Amino acid sequence: MTPRARLVTAVVLTVVLLGSTAAYAVSAIVGHQARQAIPAEAQTAAFDRQVATGRIVFRNTTADAAYGLVASVSADDPSGDRSVTDIACDRVYSEARSTMCLRIDRGVLTTFSANLLDTAGTVQRSWSLPGIPSRTRVSSDGERVAFTSFVTGEAYATVGFATATQISTIHGDDYGNLEDFALTIDGTPNTAADRNFWGVTFTSDPDVFYATAATGSKTWLVRGDLAARTLTSVRESVECPSLSPDETRIAFKKNISTTATAHWSIAVLDLTTNKETVMPDPRNIDDQIEWLDDSTLLYGLARDDQPGDSDVWSIPADGRGASALFIEHATSPSAVRP
Amino acid sequence: MYISLPQRGPRQKNGAPAARVSSVVVTLGVVSMLTDISSESVASILPLYITGALGLSTIAYGFIDGIYQGVSAIVRIGGGWASDRTDNPKWVAFFGYAASAATKVGLLFVSGFAGIASVIALDRLGKGVRTAPRDALITASSVPSNLGKSFGVHRMLDTIGAAGGPLLAFLILYFVPTGYHLVFIVSLGFAVVGVVILGLVVPAIRPRRQSAAAGEPRQPFRWRTLAEPRLRRLMLTAGILAVLTVGDGFIYLVLQDRSPFAAQWFPLLYVGTNVAFFIFAVPLGRLADRFGRARVFVLGHVALLGAYACAALPVGGAAVTVACLVLLGAFYAATDGVLAALASEATPPENRATGIAAAQTVVAIGRLVGSTAFGILWFAVGRELAVIIVAAALAAAIPALLVMVRPLARTAAA
Numbered sequence: 001m002t003p004r005a006r007l008v009t010a011v012v013l014t015v016v017l018l019g020s021t022a023a024y025a026v027s028a029i030v031g032h033q034a035r036q037a038i039p040a041e042a043q044t045a046a047f048d049r050q051v052a053t054g055r056i057v058f059r060n061t062t063a064d065a066a067y068g069l070v071a072s073v074s075a076d077d078p079s080g081d082r083s084v085t086d087i088a089c090d091r092v093y094s095e096a097r098s099t100m101c102l103r104i105d106r107g108v109l110t111t112f113s114a115n116l117l118d119t120a121g122t123v124q125r126s127w128s129l130p131g132i133p134s135r136t137r138v139s140s141d142g143e144r145v146a147f148t149s150f151v152t153g154e155a156y157a158t159v160g161f162a163t164a165t166q167i168s169t170i171h172g173d174d175y176g177n178l179e180d181f182a183l184t185i186d187g188t189p190n191t192a193a194d195r196n197f198w199g200v201t202f203t204s205d206p207d208v209f210y211a212t213a214a215t216g217s218k219t220w221l222v223r224g225d226l227a228a229r230t231l232t233s234v235r236e237s238v239e240c241p242s243l244s245p246d247e248t249r250i251a252f253k254k255n256i257s258t259t260a261t262a263h264w265s266i267a268v269l270d271l272t273t274n275k276e277t278v279m280p281d282p283r284n285i286d287d288q289i290e291w292l293d294d295s296t297l298l299y300g301l302a303r304d305d306q307p308g309d310s311d312v313w314s315i316p317a318d319g320r321g322a323s324a325l326f327i328e329h330a331t332s333p334s335a336v337r338p
Numbered sequence: 339m340y341i342s343l344p345q346r347g348p349r350q351k352n353g354a355p356a357a358r359v360s361s362v363v364v365t366l367g368v369v370s371m372l373t374d375i376s377s378e379s380v381a382s383i384l385p386l387y388i389t390g391a392l393g394l395s396t397i398a399y400g401f402i403d404g405i406y407q408g409v410s411a412i413v414r415i416g417g418g419w420a421s422d423r424t425d426n427p428k429w430v431a432f433f434g435y436a437a438s439a440a441t442k443v444g445l446l447f448v449s450g451f452a453g454i455a456s457v458i459a460l461d462r463l464g465k466g467v468r469t470a471p472r473d474a475l476i477t478a479s480s481v482p483s484n485l486g487k488s489f490g491v492h493r494m495l496d497t498i499g500a501a502g503g504p505l506l507a508f509l510i511l512y513f514v515p516t517g518y519h520l521v522f523i524v525s526l527g528f529a530v531v532g533v534v535i536l537g538l539v540v541p542a543i544r545p546r547r548q549s550a551a552a553g554e555p556r557q558p559f560r561w562r563t564l565a566e567p568r569l570r571r572l573m574l575t576a577g578i579l580a581v582l583t584v585g586d587g588f589i590y591l592v593l594q595d596r597s598p599f600a601a602q603w604f605p606l607l608y609v610g611t612n613v614a615f616f617i618f619a620v621p622l623g624r625l626a627d628r629f630g631r632a633r634v635f636v637l638g639h640v641a642l643l644g645a646y647a648c649a650a651l652p653v654g655g656a657a658v659t660v661a662c663l664v665l666l667g668a669f670y671a672a673t674d675g676v677l678a679a680l681a682s683e684a685t686p687p688e689n690r691a692t693g694i695a696a697a698q699t700v701v702a703i704g705r706l707v708g709s710t711a712f713g714i715l716w717f718a719v720g721r722e723l724a725v726i727i728v729a730a731a732l733a734a735a736i737p738a739l740l741v742m743v744r745p746l747a748r749t750a751a752a
Contacts, residue, residue: 003541010538014531021527025510025520032514068515104386106515109606110508128602130594132386150385151591193713262451304449307387308516 040066045083047121053338056298057094058330060084061309070101075292075335078312078327087121091133093334097142098170102133102149114147116170125172130164135240135288139202140337144169144226146200146209165197165211167226175226183213185220185233192216197231199240199288200224203247210234210241210250221250221269235269240288244317245337248272251289251297251317266297268317277319291317292335300331362479363488365539366472367495372532373435374496376442376525377461378503383511387518388454408706409459411699413466418474418695420467422559425546427471427478427691432536434468437461439529445522470695477682477690478545485682486631489675490623494616497670501612549687557688564696568684568746572632573700575739576677579639580704582732584712584725586611586666589649592721593662596654607663614667615674622671623679631680632743638672639736641665646729650722677701680746 001009041062050072051057060071060082070092071084089101099117104110112129114136129149136147148165167175178197183190192215200211206226213222213231221238222231242251250269256278257263264286266279283301290298297317302310312333314326327333417434421427437460444457473489480488507521514520546557563569590607593600600607626634648662678694685693715724 006538010535013534013538017527017531017534021524024527025524028517028520029510029513032517106508106512108505108509108512109603110511111602111605128598128604130591130601130604132389134389150389151587191717193710193717195717307518 038064040064042082042084047085048119051094055336058333062329091332093136095138095142098138100136100145102136135199148198163196163198181229181231183231201241201243212239242289244291246294279315279319281323290333298333359488359491360479363476367492369532369536370496371499372528374499375503376529378500379507380525382504383507410462410466411702414695417467418470418691421471421691425544427474428542431468431471434464435533438464439533442526470691473678473694474691478543485679486623486626489679490620493675494619497612497616545687563689572684577700577704580701581708583705585709592649593659599656600659610663611666614664615670618668618671626676631676632746635676636739641669643732650725
């Protein structure tokens, strides 16, 4: 080929390739908008009627106009009628008085935020997040909130810090990043550079909470004290703790993989006997577990066939029963208790 | 889009001193721009894809990333060596670009963490292989007097792609919130176009043959040239400065801690740095040609020092954040392309790609060491004090290194 022929070929190929890429993108966007135009199957209902005792609040993932909206079902009939709100969250956790809504504020300049909603769904407080939302919890009295996000500014240049976790009250107090708390592991103060904290769960004592601490390739269950600003290790290899309503057990995810690639199973730790029970669900589960009641666990699991879609599953907390589909096309469940 | 005429490049070698930047350099810049749009659009949404769509945790991701950095550094030397041995930088670079393009196809089919990790590894390998041969091509198609400007033009186009990629990806996700595969397909489109343009339009320059034709004695490739005093002096200077270069991520974290403005825009601060980088790339490249490349390279770290000062300043506001990003961008503009130009100058044509790769590897390893050490300092003495300590060390190193690079500047002017 002569240089001129090569140049012409390159121009033609460029136009064809970029043109077909653009055409594909436009058709995908139009297709998505068509799906969005499908009227939601679920009925719309006011926020305060959904975040109410006896309901399960979650993020809806049906492929229609209700995708990504906060929705709810009755705890007694989870596969029955679902109702949706007009509030979009990427991660949600509700307690009767307060709801935490972590959001990806999409746009050409995408940012991330954590938002505290009141019973009417109105934003009361808002925090900027340094990256993708991960976990959030509200204490059972609705007074304290916690949220974790990844630190994802530089996608490729993660220098050892990967998560940021903060605890605040609904009245305006901020306890700041858990990295600034004094960490003690097995009785020794730890100031490792790569400390990470995530997955807070509150207790009925306003000062006490549990969370995950990590440094190196190890993780610990830590007990935190808000007044003293301390974190003390309780047990190794516990991630994303979730305290049972009766506060006797902690459900968590446990890495059972022997290779570098993590594989998480759910386990339950009895705080009085220190006995650990692994649940019989062999799938890789990466979620902060929710207690439906004192005997049943709930967790979200992504669908393999459809990116962005997931289901909520349930499993008996004693480890003696198989998992079962609980709510289809849903994730980030929370059981609203009295 | 600008498409250059291929036959012009090498001939300019004997052209006027104030030569314009070769069309080959511009074409290589366009190829890099397309490739960066492709890779950065994927990189920016990958954490979202892993956590949001696949339901995996990114915790392990940061760790594996560190290993890739090391692998990439070794592969980079391999790419330079292959380019010098075969005297065919274009096709070695082509292999690297094509490997990265192929990974975009892989992303459409893998879904497990291990699958994604290996796809990213292949992408990194491609990047490692192509960088030094491409920079050798830029040198071979430029005249010595405008080498700094040539690299400036290339880095400008390259960084436009790096800043535009994330914005394009987020625009797609704005329209289709779960449109990860759409991002991968668009990314593949850009990558393939880059590979096509490189393959068809960029001439297969053979630097060794070219220099032999110009009457210089033809030399075989030798590892020993890497130990020559000039290159050694450059690598030592660049290595010391690299160790005192704290990862941008740390500076962003200090800003975020202080200013609500920086906290809100934290995930996008690196885009701001890239914008400043591409604006300053050409002017600072030209300055390097006139004022001395080694001098501009060392003095570019004054901008980094300024960024540290902004970060350590007890005031926080939008203006301080923006000033910090502008200074970081200026630092990259004064050092990234200029380092490649300096390494080119310090090595004979038959070893050029290996020489460039060696200098870049020294900097990459130096920065990794620097960031790791800084991370430890950060937790030992606190954020502000850690920044002040590194800033003081850098302030002491800059004048000393200015003296050390004097021999480099003299020969460059000759």
